[in-house]
Amino acid sequence: MTSTPRTTSSSWAGAIVQALERSGLDGRSLFAELGLDHGALADPDARFAQDDMTRLWQRAVQRSGNPAIGLSLAEVTHPGSLHVVGYALMASQNLRDGLARLVRYQRIIAEAADLRLQPVAEGYALVLSVHGDDLPAAPQAAEASLAACLAFCRWLAGRALQPLEVCFASPPPADAKPYQALFQAPLRFDCADYRLLFAAADLERPLPTANEALAQLHDRFAGDYLARFAGSRISHRVRQVLCRLLPHGEPRRDAVAQALHLSERTLQRRLHAEGSSFQRLLDDTRRDLAGQYLAQADMALLEVAYLLGFADPSNFYRAFKRWYRLTPSEFRAARCAGEEPTSEHAALNTERLPRPRPSDLQDR
Numbered sequence: 001m002t003s004t005p006r007t008t009s010s011s012w013a014g015a016i017v018q019a020l021e022r023s024g025l026d027g028r029s030l031f032a033e034l035g036l037d038h039g040a041l042a043d044p045d046a047r048f049a050q051d052d053m054t055r056l057w058q059r060a061v062q063r064s065g066n067p068a069i070g071l072s073l074a075e076v077t078h079p080g081s082l083h084v085v086g087y088a089l090m091a092s093q094n095l096r097d098g099l100a101r102l103v104r105y106q107r108i109i110a111e112a113a114d115l116r117l118q119p120v121a122e123g124y125a126l127v128l129s130v131h132g133d134d135l136p137a138a139p140q141a142a143e144a145s146l147a148a149c150l151a152f153c154r155w156l157a158g159r160a161l162q163p164l165e166v167c168f169a170s171p172p173p174a175d176a177k178p179y180q181a182l183f184q185a186p187l188r189f190d191c192a193d194y195r196l197l198f199a200a201a202d203l204e205r206p207l208p209t210a211n212e213a214l215a216q217l218h219d220r221f222a223g224d225y226l227a228r229f230a231g232s233r234i235s236h237r238v239r240q241v242l243c244r245l246l247p248h249g250e251p252r253r254d255a256v257a258q259a260l261h262l263s264e265r266t267l268q269r270r271l272h273a274e275g276s277s278f279q280r281l282l283d284d285t286r287r288d289l290a291g292q293y294l295a296q297a298d299m300a301l302l303e304v305a306y307l308l309g310f311a312d313p314s315n316f317y318r319a320f321k322r323w324y325r326l327t328p329s330e331f332r333a334a335r336c337a338g339e340e341p342t343s344e345h346a347a348l349n350t351e352r353l354p355r356p357r358p359s360d361l362q363d364r
Helices: 010-022 027-034 038-042 050-064 069-075 084-090 095-109 139-157 177-183 200-204 212-230 234-248 253-259 264-273 278-294 301-307 313-324 328-336 341-351 358-362
Strands: 007-009 047-049 113-120 123-130 165-167 194-199
Touching: 007 010, 007 050, 007 095, 010 027, 010 038, 010 047, 010 050, 010 069, 010 139, 027 038, 027 050, 047 050, 050 069, 050 139, 069 139, 069 177, 084 095, 084 139, 084 212, 095 113, 095 123, 095 139, 095 200, 095 212, 113 139, 113 234, 123 139, 123 200, 139 177, 139 194, 194 200, 234 253, 234 264, 234 278, 234 301, 253 264, 264 278, 278 301, 278 313, 278 328, 301 313, 301 328, 313 328
Parallel strands: none
Antiparallel strands: 007 047, 113 123, 123 194, 165 194
């Protein structure tokens, strides 16, 4: 388990349940099977663990036999599905500003998703990564996010907005027709990440719902919520920064502190207050990402090592054996054989991680 489990807002969880019910499933029954509190969906301040949402998607696919069930979120997405963020998007000047707000406030909706909006030659790319905790994130979670985002953008724009391209980190589906019908754009699979590529003109066109005063008001609401919510969640923020920095080499604590606009001393103190440390979070993040990367059969072990910031691949092999009590090749072979070593071995290793001591604050 991660040091600070990621959570999903009740508003987003509720949208997922609506989508599953639209697909013919019984949401209340699914929640009962998984031991989840269905009544909490009506509590605007309730949040659900990321792994519980992963299990929900897995059970939904199993029950429906439809691996593309995540796309059904496009049919039910409305401003309230995105908590206060949806209303901030509505009041934005254009879709570019709205998506920038979505990136800024994504953690309110679901902490497991990392978003960024980047200018590219063709226009703008909205890039999405979804992270798991004990369990690797379900691909349906990412597909649902892309589908909901595009549907909401189309609703805001008041027209059939068409992306230039849609990318998926997942393998090609057996049936691509549902994807083509929804996205109406060229599709690419087995990509490095999930992304929607838009023409600049589409995102820069003024929105009919634009209202600067309301946008600022909702910005304040969203900022207040994040301030309350993130007060004791520095561990997750550190993990998000680590995920961005790891492909460029092993992150240093001072670089992470700078990215969070904190001094190193403040970062150390806040992590210690949460029962964690920088080195432990770095280790946990590498471990979780390693499991996800190795689930992709076409990713070379050397590539995985470098994506995790290991300059020397032998250090990656030693770390992986410590995390999972398996070599990377044995782990991948177990996954290919239909076994699921991730949760069991990650849990065993998490139990062996000591709580931080004062000396831990001197790590890195």
